[in-house]
Every structure is written in structure tokens, then in C-alpha cells.
Amino acid sequence: MDCIEQAKRLYVISVESAKRHSLLTYEESLTILGYGAGVHEDALTDGLKLLLIACLTSGLPPLTSILVSKDERSSSVTIDPIDQWSSDIQGIFNYTTWPEVEEIDWNYVWDNRKQLSDIHGTRGYLNNIVHQQNTKITRIRPVVKYIEDDDSDDDPFGGGIAMRA
Numbered sequence: 643m644d645c646i647e648q649a650k651r652l653y654v655i656s657v658e659s660a661k662r663h664s665l666l667t668y669e670e671s672l673t674i675l676g677y678g679a680g681v682h683e684d685a686l687t688d689g690l691k692l693l694l695i696a697c698l699t700s701g702l703p704p705l706t707s708i709l710v711s712k713d714e715r716s717s718s719v720t721i722d723p724i725d726q727w728s729s730d731i732q733g734i735f736n737y738t739t740w741p742e743v744e745e746i747d748w749n750y751v752w753d754n755r756k757q758l759s760d761i762h763g764t765r766g767y768l769n770n771i772v773h774q775q776n777t778k779i780t781r782i783r784p785v786v787k788y789i790e791d792d793d794s795d796d797d798p799f800g801g802g803i804a805m806r807a
Contacts, residue, residue: 645752646748646749646752648688648689650707650748653743656706657740660705661739665731666708667709668709668710668711672686680749688753690706691753692748693705693706694706695758700741707731708731730735739770
């Protein structure tokens with residue numbers, strides 16, 4: 643499954659979860675998406691990044707906020723300060739006009755992901771997470787760290803190679 647397909651599928655299961663007013667763990671997401679046992683939540687990283695930008699570009703609440711770690715029951719992919727997270731969750735749960743997945747222009751979001759990241763206040767987020775302290779993103783914990791490597795083909799968002807922190 644490529645990044646766009648993963649983001650689209652994450653969108654669908656996140657909207658379903660939001661309509662039920664429930665959080666969704668990364669582990670549950672991996673299972674629903676058909677990943678085998680033992681696959682680490684990092685397998686969702688690029689799809690979650692694209693989902694966040696798709697939501698912001700489409701004027702939707704950031705669905706990535708309801709995707710949480712099983713142990714911590716908190717999100718690692720959101721653009722809001724920690725103290726605002728609970729309020730954001732309620733906003734997502736109360737949102738009622740979610741578009742169908744195909745109503746979002748995923749190809750546009752993919753083709754323009756770096757520029758859209760910068761436009762929506764997540765400057766550098768899709769380029770290299772190592773620069774997060776200089777952005778408006780205050781909620782991302784270093785699940786993975788990125789090493790500068792502009793020649794890397796491993797990171798579809800450019801600028802780094804993911805390594806376990």
C-alpha cells in the first residue's frame with residue numbers, strides 16, 4: 643500500500659472512530675489496515691503525515707489527533723499544544739460534515755505536500771521532523787528521529803532517514 647492509499651484508509655477508519663466518539667490506537671489501525679502481527683506503529687508515519695495535511699488543506703479538524711498510542715493514550719501527530727488536545731478531541735467528535743474519502747483531492751495533497759505543510763503552520767514537518775522545535779508543532783514526540791540525508795529515497799517527504807530513537 644502506498645502513502646496515498648494508507649492516508650485514505652486512515653481517513654476512513656478515523657472518521658468512523660470520530661463518529662463513534664472513540665479514540666483509535668495505532669495498533670488497532672495497523673490491524674484494520676491488514677498489517678501482520680509485530681508491525682511497529684512507525685509503519686503508519688507517512689500516511690499519518692499526509693492525512694494531517696489533507697485534513698488541514700480541506701478545512702477539516704486534524705483527525706490524526708484521535709489516533710493514539712496504546713500505552714500513553716495520547717496522539718503523537720497533531721499540530722496543537724498539549725493543553726489544547728482534549729478540546730481538539732471534542733471538536734473532532736462533534737464535527738458532523740466529514741466528506742467522503744474521494745471528495746478530498748489526495749493527489750493534489752501528495753503533489754504539494756511540502757508546500758501545504760508550510761502553508762498550514764506545520765513548516766518543515768513534512769521535510770524533516772528534526773526541526774520541530776522551530777515550528778508551531780508542539781505535540782509531536784520523537785517516536786523516530788531523522789538524520790539529515792537529502793539524497794535519501796527512503797523518506798517520501800524528503801530530508802531524512804527514519805531511525806528508532
